[in-house]
Amino acid sequence: MSEHKKTTEIQENKKEDIKEGIRELEQIAAIRKDMEKDQYYLLCQYAIGILEAKAKIIDEQLSMKYGREIMRGFSGRVKSPESIYAKLVRKELPTDLETARKKLNDLVGVRITCLFLDDVYEIAEILKKQRDITLVKEKDYIAKPKKNGYMSLHLIVDIPIYFGDNFLSKRVEIQIRTLAMDFWSVLEYQLMYKRNVSGAEKAAKELKNYSEEVAALDEKMMKLRNKIDKI
């Protein structure tokens, strides 16, 4: 290929990349605009607030039952337009909020962290029994960790929101995991952004091994706690 042809091709590719970048930004802006309609954020925050109140009560209930600390953290987030867009692209779906509302389960997400492995399951059981919570899907990445080693219990639920004269159902993803699993996933999340960088593959392997160590440690700590309880 002649030098001139090569330069023209590079310039054409650059133009295409810029056009693609602009299209992407426009679609993210459209998602953001739609999220600003119909009190979307307020209703999502409302759902997070309801689950936070439930988590607080469960924490107190179990703390009284066992005479020890149960939960260590609660956080909630509304998925950002950028993250919605990226997930829709990953799933090869149309990149608009309407599709996201139909197809993504984690537009609203809450995370509960606790000290011990059995607490994860007890918290989940209590939540599942609540009359106003409808379980849509349960994913036990503790019993069956993801390929990369990710561990967490995910409950996809629908909860009712009463808002003025209106009633609607809001889907929320509840992630419940131990502190050790949470600590692990923070590092894995950072690694996700460095996937194709040199050294990332080696780090991913090391992290996968640590996931097994986390699982073993969680198990040992729970057994030790039981022994200490009997002393």
Ligand code: 0O2
């Ligand atoms: P972000 O940025 O946290 O929002 P589904 O259609 O429900 O079957 P989905 O939603 O991909 O498919 O389900 P999954 O695998 O349960 O993932 C939901 C969320 O769990 C993710 O949201 C992450 O928050 C978390 N998660 C899942 N897998 C991993 C993992 O390997 N590492 C870490 N660190 N977190 C994970 P997002 O949208 O991917 O990310």
